[in-house]
Amino acid sequence: MSKIHVTTTINDDEVEFLCDPRESLLDVLRDRLSLTGAKEGCGTGDCGACTVTVDGRLVCACLMLGAEAEGKSIGTVEGIATDEELHPLQQKFIEYAALQCGICTPGILVAAKNLLERNPDPTETEVRYWLAGNLCRCTGYDKIIRAVMDTAAEMREAS
Amino acid sequence: MALDSQKTEGFKQIGTRPDRPDGVDKVTGRARFGADMTAPGMLWGVIVRSPHAHARIVKIDTSKAEAMEGVKAVVTRADFSDAITPAPGMRGEMWNVLENVMADEKALYDGHAVAAVAATSQLAARDAAKAITVQYEVLPHVTDVDKAMEDGAPVIRDGTAEASVPEGMHPNVVRYHESGQGDLDAGFAAADLVIEETFKTEATHQGYIEPHACLATLGGDGKGELWCCTQGHWNVQKVCAALLGLETSQLRVTASEIGGGFGGKTAVFIEPVALALSRKANKPVKLVMTRSEVFRSTGPTASTSMDVKIGMTKDGTITAAQGIFRCQGGAFPGAPMEFTAMCSFAPYNLKAVKQIGYDVMTNRPKQAAYRAPGSPMAAFAVESVIDELCNKLGLDPIDTRLKNASREGTQANFGPKWDRIGLVETLEAAKAHPHYATPLKPGQGRGISCGFWFNHGGETAVMLALSEDGTAQLAVGTPDIGGSRASMAMMAAEELGIPYENVRCTIADTASLGYNEISHGSRVTYASGLATIEAARDAVKKLCARAAAKWGIPEDAVKWEDGCAVPSGPNAGDHDPLPLAKITAKMGATGGPIVGHFEATPEGAGVSFATHIVDAEVDQETGKTNVSRYTVVQDAGKAIHPTYVEGQFQGGAAQGIGWALNEEYIYGEDGRLQNAGFLDYRIPVASDLPMIDTVIVEVPNPGHPYGVRGVGETSICPPLAAIANAVSNAAGVRLKQLPMSPPRILKALGKHG
Ligand code: FES
Ligand code: FES
Numbered sequence: 037m038s039k040i041h042v043t044t045t046i047n048d049d050e051v052e053f054l055c056d057p058r059e060s061l062l063d064v065l066r067d068r069l070s071l072t073g074a075k076e077g078c079g080t081g082d083c084g085a086c087t088v089t090v091d092g093r094l095v096c097a098c099l100m101l102g103a104e105a106e107g108k109s110i111g112t113v114e115g116i117a118t119d120e121e122l123h124p125l126q127q128k129f130i131e132y133a134a135l136q137c138g139i140c141t142p143g144i145l146v147a148a149k150n151l152l153e154r155n156p157d158p159t160e161t162e163v164r165y166w167l168a169g170n171l172c173r174c175t176g177y178d179k180i181i182r183a184v185m186d187t188a189a190e191m192r193e194a195s
Numbered sequence: 196m197a198l199d200s201q202k203t204e205g206f207k208q209i210g211t212r213p214d215r216p217d218g219v220d221k222v223t224g225r226a227r228f229g230a231d232m233t234a235p236g237m238l239w240g241v242i243v244r245s246p247h248a249h250a251r252i253v254k255i256d257t258s259k260a261e262a263m264e265g266v267k268a269v270v271t272r273a274d275f276s277d278a279i280t281p282a283p284g285m286r287g288e289m290w291n292v293l294e295n296v297m298a299d300e301k302a303l304y305d306g307h308a309v310a311a312v313a314a315t316s317q318l319a320a321r322d323a324a325k326a327i328t329v330q331y332e333v334l335p336h337v338t339d340v341d342k343a344m345e346d347g348a349p350v351i352r353d354g355t356a357e358a359s360v361p362e363g364m365h366p367n368v369v370r371y372h373e374s375g376q377g378d379l380d381a382g383f384a385a386a387d388l389v390i391e392e393t394f395k396t397e398a399t400h401q402g403y404i405e406p407h408a409c410l411a412t413l414g415g416d417g418k419g420e421l422w423c424c425t426q427g428h429w430n431v432q433k434v435c436a437a438l439l440g441l442e443t444s445q446l447r448v449t450a451s452e453i454g455g456g457f458g459g460k461t462a463v464f465i466e467p468v469a470l471a472l473s474r475k476a477n478k479p480v481k482l483v484m485t486r487s488e489v490f491r492s493t494g495p496t497a498s499t500s501m502d503v504k505i506g507m508t509k510d511g512t513i514t515a516a517q518g519i520f521r522c523q524g525g526a527f528p529g530a531p532m533e534f535t536a537m538c539s540f541a542p543y544n545l546k547a548v549k550q551i552g553y554d555v556m557t558n559r560p561k562q563a564a565y566r567a568p569g570s571p572m573a574a575f576a577v578e579s580v581i582d583e584l585c586n587k588l589g590l591d592p593i594d595t596r597l598k599n600a601s602r603e604g605t606q607a608n609f610g611p612k613w614d615r616i617g618l619v620e621t622l623e624a625a626k627a628h629p630h631y632a633t634p635l636k637p638g639q640g641r642g643i644s645c646g647f648w649f650n651h652g653g654e655t656a657v658m659l660a661l662s663e664d665g666t667a668q669l670a671v672g673t674p675d676i677g678g679s680r681a682s683m684a685m686m687a688a689e690e691l692g693i694p695y696e697n698v699r700c701t702i703a704d705t706a707s708l709g710y711n712e713i714s715h716g717s718r719v720t721y722a723s724g725l726a727t728i729e730a731a732r733d734a735v736k737k738l739c740a741r742a743a744a745k746w747g748i749p750e751d752a753v754k755w756e757d758g759c760a761v762p763s764g765p766n767a768g769d770h771d772p773l774p775l776a777k778i779t780a781k782m783g784a785t786g787g788p789i790v791g792h793f794e795a796t797p798e799g800a801g802v803s804f805a806t807h808i809v810d811a812e813v814d815q816e817t818g819k820t821n822v823s824r825y826t827v828v829q830d831a832g833k834a835i836h837p838t839y840v841e842g843q844f845q846g847g848a849a850q851g852i853g854w855a856l857n858e859e860y861i862y863g864e865d866g867r868l869q870n871a872g873f874l875d876y877r878i879p880v881a882s883d884l885p886m887i888d889t890v891i892v893e894v895p896n897p898g899h900p901y902g903v904r905g906v907g908e909t910s911i912c913p914p915l916a917a918i919a920n921a922v923s924n925a926a927g928v929r930l931k932q933l934p935m936s937p938p939r940i941l942k943a944l945g946k947h948g
Binding site for chain 2 (some may be wrong): 076
């Protein structure tokens, strides 16, 4: 089967790749571009471990075809930290122990950052529902929710 | 182990909450988990699995697949060692593992591996797997534990039963346990009220978010490299070597970062298959399970059916207790029925008690450990009956448990006398917690439950090498499932008297340390922690010896204080403290590298108890339960890094909530798993749960230098019962089957779901 040539932007860098029409964006990120930050927990859109942004919207990379990335702007966990600096969410996740095994963390960080960009002052319920598509089996979510709420408070103060 | 040097206060590091050393890796996407590794020339493997619950494999035709573009190897059972033979019960465990890894004559459950293929891309491998045709002769099957014990039930494998199984039982009952003490008849006769009930729990999956994954390289020379996500890479090494007929030392296994395990990654599933494919293709092979494979083919926990009978006097004294626990562990022996039986009444001081366990085979995947295997189910049955007794007799549930609680010196229900334990302290802390004093709102119910887990020590090896600049490299052999690197580095820093940041803790591969048992039994912070402390003390001894040589005084005239060697005693003379970095800077010239070691099998893992308080409300129209408040009180012995201890408490409670309310393996009439995905097997999501409050009780474990008790497993023991008690009290009717899903609750309320 012939491959499709795709030009896209990932974490602000222009990227080109060839992919099989059946490959998902997640397959392309992980297996063709070595961006293994996004994880495959299910491959069916149910766990959120593969969460990325596509033109600013949250998407399960396992549910989008690689070929559909043409002309889009993709954001992954690898693009959250700027140069040397961690994003405040990343800092707080470490401080709060909002990760145990850390496999859900990339997806949750991408989703939480997207939430705070839209809503800098979310309620606990809003955070819980926003992250309801991101499964975490280790933490019981308590420390994740607290880390997101505290980051939001700190970012509000700083701005 | 005699621990005359136990230290439980005056710490500099222990009890603080530093950032974990692998934190940045894990928030930036840099950490490499099982599926994140590649190798030059790598192939992709895919496993072909049986769609039938029970079937004779008549023929496997691989010719079409082998002829396909990009296909490099196909393996079946014939490609594994034939030197492994079956034996009754757990004596044939290596054969059971092999049989589970790749079916031989029969497929024993829906999802059982029957063949595998490796090709140049994942898509090519998937296409080739579809082209492998397997001819089956479908056999009658059974998936329910009670039905599997009935006369006429299909026999999974005749001759598996151990000699201990009472005569006349169905051949699917393969192991038997009985323990207890005292005169049950007299005990029940002395009771004012006796309640006997039957309970059932469904199989639940550990539900780790990372599917099993590995990258295997094995040449015709019998030398191999394996990268995989596992809770115990030495065990993987041992099992894979046996299954492939290799010398153990020739296979080096490296543990990747692990995306959750909870017991489910103590077993070996795909690694031997990837190695067999690699050997045949003479190329590295990567094998990653799909989520559906994880559900169909890796260990859920056992499902159970249990009868519990307890007698109580009007003042709340338990006079006798008996439990019969039937555990189904899939198509292999090994359901944790002896743990279920032993944990059942462990919290209570009982004069008359008896527990019986049955290990029952069915056509389901081989059960694997899941966080305190067997204990949560037992607690569900026992603590439900205690709750009902308290309700009927008008007694306070915490006072009643306190009245009967096991204490130091109490003879345990399964025999030994308890050492120092902290059950009473957890009950008292629960009673004093504001949660317990808060009045319930209309429609709410409150549930209390205790829980118990043994904890474990196990073979452990640790090495601590000092660097010239005075920093330390700590190599441990227990995969870091939830922040254990931080705790290990803290313990090493505490002993050495250097900053936490100066210790780098690495999970070593199998070639770098002696055998380390699997990260199971809540053993990591206890056993690897103890080993780290002892390895650091070994290094300190060597540091002191260098100082003594420099000062020209005897070694025992030097002691270690705040990271320095200092002279000690009347004849030591006057010398300035010699800091660690000063000694290591010169170590090459003063005797060579300084390395601390510990290699042993610590046996003082202290048991752990917990008490949970839950408030829940039940929607009478829909049958949906809402957990509105949750408090975990648990004895940690000594919390090294309290934040991660709280995390274990919260994670266990959350998994318990899922088990109690939602999660279950659903099999169709055809014996196929109907919900092999996260959409239909629904684990708790963020919007399902409240904050989970925690209280860390610290009753030091006499068997650890700082008093540590494992905490990972006990936290899942009370939730099933605590939630069932809260739901039953809210609904006004006793719920006796898990999960308490809306249809089941509506049925209990006499409404149609
Ligand atoms: S892997 Fe995409 S949602 Fe689970
Ligand atoms: S930290 Fe393990 S799944 Fe979230």
